[in-house]
Amino acid sequence: MSKPSASAPRKRRSAAEARREILDAAQARLERGGPEAVRLQEVAADVGISHPTVLHHFGSRDGLLEALSRRAVEGLTEDLLGKLRTGDLSTMFERVEHTFGDAGFARLLAWNVLSGRTRPDDVKDQLIKRLAESELAHDGQVPDDAQYREILFRIRLSALALFGEVLIGPLLTRSAGQSDEVEVHREFVHWLASLLSDTAPHGH
Amino acid sequence: MSKPSASAPRKRRSAAEARREILDAAQARLERGGPEAVRLQEVAADVGISHPTVLHHFGSRDGLLEALSRRAVEGLTEDLLGKLRTGDLSTMFERVEHTFGDAGFARLLAWNVLSGRTRPDDVKDQLIKRLAESELAHDGQVPDDAQYREILFRIRLSALALFGEVLIGPLLTRSAGQSDEVEVHREFVHWLASLLSDTAPHGH
């Protein structure tokens, strides 16, 4: 409301630093206010710069959003592949949840899909494939088609569950007449891990 | 492109009919173009009316969107409760998919959540609870807490899977290096039904 006495001394960042700060702010807005809340002026205000500066660094609003997506995908990929096989399913789920949920990847992905920004043909990461192959390799078994399909579907189910939990988990909790969202969520994830472990196609 | 010679004769609908036509058009736009594509002018053009007429019937853009949500929830509820226990899990999944996927409920729900329009406290339907109770009642068994929780989680998992499939199923198929989206989706749903059936807590 009050003008920063005369003119605030201009702060000059490196391009990389500016981009990072802007992306952080944009991501925060996305997570809280939802898709439509990523507005150049507001994001700029959060960082403490003017909105043309944002355009200077990302070219356009679309450029900003694409950079946001790219960074999220890279983060998720690194996180997932890095944390492979570092414990049982349940703990792995919990670890993945930060990137998937807290970091807003699920929301960003959902919005990208809803708005038609991301289409199936755009998916090049082969992340699930790599995860499945890593899983098979770990067991040191001969690749078995049926078993491969089984693992693909298990990963798919896990992805769907974690993705959905972030988006509509609290709603489902309410719809089930339960109250403690956090606790129900934790129990559910644990239950799912058990379900998948108990029915493992190759003992554990 | 060409003006409808002079002035098209005004077509007068009943209020209910107009509302229905408008909702249909809005829903179609939502399904194809995503959330942001629901614009008053375009929706109106689809129906063949002017956009103030849309406002006349729904008060505001928000009113239109809320009506859209309400209709979708009612449709889903009716569909789910109506189709309960009319076959095995796999066929029930397939039947539910129309309302959930084709009818755009998943997309609408996702967008409502993303944009902050729907918050957990807004959920009053108790749909999952009713589904679970219906399931228990069918078995004619004494309510068992552990079993009740098990059923709640199974329904939750099913909901998450179907919800997620609609949104990111094709993306997951690509990420898994698979090609035939439709076929993979069908197989996956079938696989999930089997998984839940085989591990049923009380025999089939």
Added chain:
DNA sequence: GCTGTAACCTACAGGATTGTCAATAGCGAG
């Protein structure tokens, strides 16, 4: 120091979209 690059700013243009208003015109009721 001097200078060039680029990060940054203010001001403005352009476009799109929601919402208002007064007037028009179908259609049922009497």
Added chain:
DNA sequence: CTCGCTATTGACAATCCTGTAGGTTACAGC
């Protein structure tokens, strides 16, 4: 046939947001 209600409309107002233009300033290299 007339009347009244309301669905419908064209024109306009208000707002919001992205993107552009041109000037300014911080900082690095020489």
